Amino acid sequence: MTQTQQSPLDPDDLAALGRASTATITTQLFKYGLRNTYLPGLRPQSPHAPRMIGEAFTLRYIPAREDVDVLEVFNDHEHPQRKAVELVGPGQVLVMDCRGDGRAASAGHILLTRMAARGAAGIVTDGTLRDIEGISQLNLSVYSTGAAAMTNLALHHAVDLQVPIGCAGVPVYPGDVMVGDSDGVVCVPRHLVPVIAQAAAEQEDLETYLQQRVAEGAPLRGTYPADVQTLEAYERQRSRVEVPSN
Amino acid sequence: MTQTQQSPLDPDDLAALGRASTATITTQLFKYGLRNTYLPGLRPQSPHAPRMIGEAFTLRYIPAREDVDVLEVFNDHEHPQRKAVELVGPGQVLVMDCRGDGRAASAGHILLTRMAARGAAGIVTDGTLRDIEGISQLNLSVYSTGAAAMTNLALHHAVDLQVPIGCAGVPVYPGDVMVGDSDGVVCVPRHLVPVIAQAAAEQEDLETYLQQRVAEGAPLRGTYPADVQTLEAYERQRSRVEVPSN
Amino acid sequence: MTQTQQSPLDPDDLAALGRASTATITTQLFKYGLRNTYLPGLRPQSPHAPRMIGEAFTLRYIPAREDVDVLEVFNDHEHPQRKAVELVGPGQVLVMDCRGDGRAASAGHILLTRMAARGAAGIVTDGTLRDIEGISQLNLSVYSTGAAAMTNLALHHAVDLQVPIGCAGVPVYPGDVMVGDSDGVVCVPRHLVPVIAQAAAEQEDLETYLQQRVAEGAPLRGTYPADVQTLEAYERQRSRVEVPSN
Amino acid sequence: MTQTQQSPLDPDDLAALGRASTATITTQLFKYGLRNTYLPGLRPQSPHAPRMIGEAFTLRYIPAREDVDVLEVFNDHEHPQRKAVELVGPGQVLVMDCRGDGRAASAGHILLTRMAARGAAGIVTDGTLRDIEGISQLNLSVYSTGAAAMTNLALHHAVDLQVPIGCAGVPVYPGDVMVGDSDGVVCVPRHLVPVIAQAAAEQEDLETYLQQRVAEGAPLRGTYPADVQTLEAYERQRSRVEVPSN
Amino acid sequence: MTQTQQSPLDPDDLAALGRASTATITTQLFKYGLRNTYLPGLRPQSPHAPRMIGEAFTLRYIPAREDVDVLEVFNDHEHPQRKAVELVGPGQVLVMDCRGDGRAASAGHILLTRMAARGAAGIVTDGTLRDIEGISQLNLSVYSTGAAAMTNLALHHAVDLQVPIGCAGVPVYPGDVMVGDSDGVVCVPRHLVPVIAQAAAEQEDLETYLQQRVAEGAPLRGTYPADVQTLEAYERQRSRVEVPSN
């Protein structure tokens, strides 16, 4: 089930995806019949962090049990939560399945500091985080439903790594690409990354242009969606300006 | 069902309502037995926009169906969502019934930019919006439960305009007056606007005064609610200062 | 049921608790088998206020009834909500049980202004507050699920004071100690205050140190949890720096 | 807060109310502006029991705490839950506020057997009951959201008796009259019992007649609501048949 | 929006659909990419009624408002709820959008008696019904989330007929075919009725056969899904027994 053998992603595709908003990406996935790729209810907790993009490294929790989930478990370096923190690779995103239960935190400041130090690209949980003020100062993209002070042991039992999970009602397979911005997080199935990446970047550029035209007074008709004349005007301006390639 | 024949609203009443907070307005409506006029769960998404006041222009969504709600529908200028954007009048508020389902957005940056350009007074949805960062920069009062990247077609089918709707559990009829501030949005039934507008403005002025007295150390007894002496003191100060008339 | 005879709290314990984060405090309580002491879903509404610590003064609401809960009730100075505002002592925290129903506010700007003037340490509700913008300017720690404009009479009937209540699903007895920070609010059962206060402060100091080490690149192993060497290093540094005693 | 001094209820009024369905009673209360008197979500658990009518005897729970709510508490005869069982009077209905949390039971077979033996008129909880199969055999009207095996101590702490409570979102004051049938439970504020009882019984008789006419093919127009001719036909038939007076 | 011009449905298709279970029908619709056709949460309320099949006749409710939704509205024969009862045709199913709010009933015994008398094929609401005991005796297929005594006026305002609605989160257009059995209700988009009806009936027959084989001890492999041998055995038995054609 661990997906170590996955074919590598093309850096150009990642760069293209990284230029697209999560809104644009869901539209591209929608074209391929995928309607459940956006993780609803998660908000960015790290105002100073860059947009998030990286491969999913998954951690699964089940409900805690009082005789199993005691503070002493953290003395074990093989505890899945602690192991995950030291295994999530540079450029990867730790995605945690907390069954949407945010009454106890999924993780806290020290663990997220460690992941930031190790170069993780981001943290996503359908639960909450503790020490949210410290976390908000890290240079790490973080998404959760909010904060909670309670230790994860009270409700969550970390059980395994790198298995397919549900997060906020969305299937996330290890190696899928997670993208995050102000609207939240979208999960791009790995095999669709090369399929949609360039189209997403192009849609993004076009819509940025169209939004400006609408801001200047253009009506929807002819502009959004763009008719032939608008598309020609867009192409003319594109050839004039330096569009950043990634 | 469209309410084009409605009697016009008195600009003085609108000005008076516009001076009152949503908290004050709910109290005034409560006096007339209306307990369900506040739209719970909606938060302002536009920190730079002014307070919102305007007539409701309604748009109703039902759940989407995969064979009907495809990207091509937006090529049709008669699509109800797109039509609504071009029909909502200056000073009106677009109110969308998304059945409280925010897992897909009700609308996004380009459509809201167009509404801002056309002079809309605001946007209200019991769902979410996409491109929330761009939206937050618009000079447009916007209220939603939050953000979501997913295109509305994944879950929402725009079906008709200017019919009575429910929004966040509150009945909204076309032509009702929507008022929004930091506490959220209240719907004032149109026929009650002349009934409560002046009283709301007066309550607002009085309570502003009372809050200052309490801040200066006055106890509740005698101050809130105000007794005769406090009311006299209020009247004296009112005659001294320039109370803005709207 | 009122708990006027409770033994006084040791100011040193309160000072120690006041130095610990709510995350740390839930861990300490967890050691004693308490898993339900954090009030989930409440957010700080007062960015400028200090951290909150104080004894709980409780107010219980039941659902409103149309013939009982009319505006005239506020002319009665014995109305429990108004009475609570004038009875909550300096350094106490008003904790309101609104059954988690935030569609109408628990209280508003004038009442909270009065409590600030009387020296209250904070306000906690599992519902909402109105006039949230004014409230956010007060020098008072305030926690709620958000804002709502609707007057409390529409849904809430204040019924009694200083009885044990549930707030956000957590039992709160009068005299328990409420602590609040950016993560939200935790309720410390009064009899456990002397038991955990010093340990909480010590955990806080240690974890602050560990977080810095991790930020500087230390791995979890050996650092978190700390092994003997790390603990010795911590003790050495502690003896060098001036740790504030409260 | 205990309401021992309440004026007695007229047995004729109780008999009349007892003849009316809960549907009819909510309509009568609605005429007086009360829209929140029906306890949604509760189902009858006792197929063999008669319709329920009796005065509310209330029991309030708050969330449990692990150090307080241990099995030993039941050795104390003053424990509020056990005390309630021995205090609820013949013809009274025990109404329990479990904050709508049914993950642990409010009570079980032995306690309900005792209440049946003592002549209680019924049991109402907005939570659940355990040993539901045994309970369903008792000659006692029982309403809950369903069953749960877990002991109440896991989640519920019985805290006081005969105080106003919320049950399923409805205010219930001690001494109010609880009526139950297949549709569930309605709470009639005590002071309205004499106001609506006879009208409810009369509406019931009329609607029974109207339903038969409609079953025989009568259209709504003229029948429901009844016009003058239908009312005259009803009065003629009424004078012929023996309408039971209670 | 009223869909009076719809092409008629083929009685053979309706007969075929009527032979298929709702489980089978959802599978057939799933083949065409429709994943949201089953109305979750509704239970049959009429144990003695036949399976339900009929065209949808829709009724839309919005939230009630205290000054509009008073008992006197029922004196108006044009009131949409009452009008719907007299307009729903023989063989049609009244489908009500109550926004999933069952705290007040959508309709009651007398109205459903009238619909039964007029030959309606069924009643579907995503809310509740009152007088559920009487309703359960009618020869009418009825689906709701349960019962509630409260009059619909307390929460629901009937607003229009024969418009597309959402019911239990599923889009329902007037003229769609509603099928109900013990599992609940499925909505078949009208244009797909001829596409799936025969296939559904055939799947039903095959699966009835397969279930019997499995009951007799056949393993899944080879039986479900059926391999060539199993299919041949099925065809042989089919030619022996008299399969009812509808």
Add this chain to the structure above:
Amino acid sequence: MTQTQQSPLDPDDLAALGRASTATITTQLFKYGLRNTYLPGLRPQSPHAPRMIGEAFTLRYIPAREDVDVLEVFNDHEHPQRKAVELVGPGQVLVMDCRGDGRAASAGHILLTRMAARGAAGIVTDGTLRDIEGISQLNLSVYSTGAAAMTNLALHHAVDLQVPIGCAGVPVYPGDVMVGDSDGVVCVPRHLVPVIAQAAAEQEDLETYLQQRVAEGAPLRGTYPADVQTLEAYERQRSRVEVPSN
């Protein structure tokens, strides 16, 4: 993670547990500090089946994805759902984690028929089942939140077997003992089976006796909990009657 090496359970312990109600078992587990062992919200769907007891065999689902979860997957005999059906052993209980989402079924009539034929002791899901009428006729103990017609592929992706799961918010490890009766289902951690089994059976016998005494008019005091005299009376009667030993 598969737990094939688990020490065998003592048949006497299973027999003893099988005599105890789920209510009694939760009380016994509560004594050991376990408060979250009952699976709330599940109802028995098989009125004719015996009480359920057996070891948990687990199946985990994540949310479905449109490109992965298509009907063709069932042609693969290694599909986890189908594999589970053929692997669950005689006397075992299949426990499915559907994340509490019952809008699509977890399984249907044919699969449950197969499991009944293979001698499974029961089926537990925190979702729903399809073909519920057929299922209710099987000689198999079945627990779910209700029924739903929709195929599981629409929402659920079966992902792995025999891993620890959450079901209805409760941790379930492969090999734990699941017990079910009219109140629902409780999960007994495997290592606690020998610890509580005999005590549970004894509590059951005693409480059966106490319930009879209370039914005959005994007050709670002295009877429940039982005092020395009651216990002696119980022991005397026990020695007279033939108490079945398992």
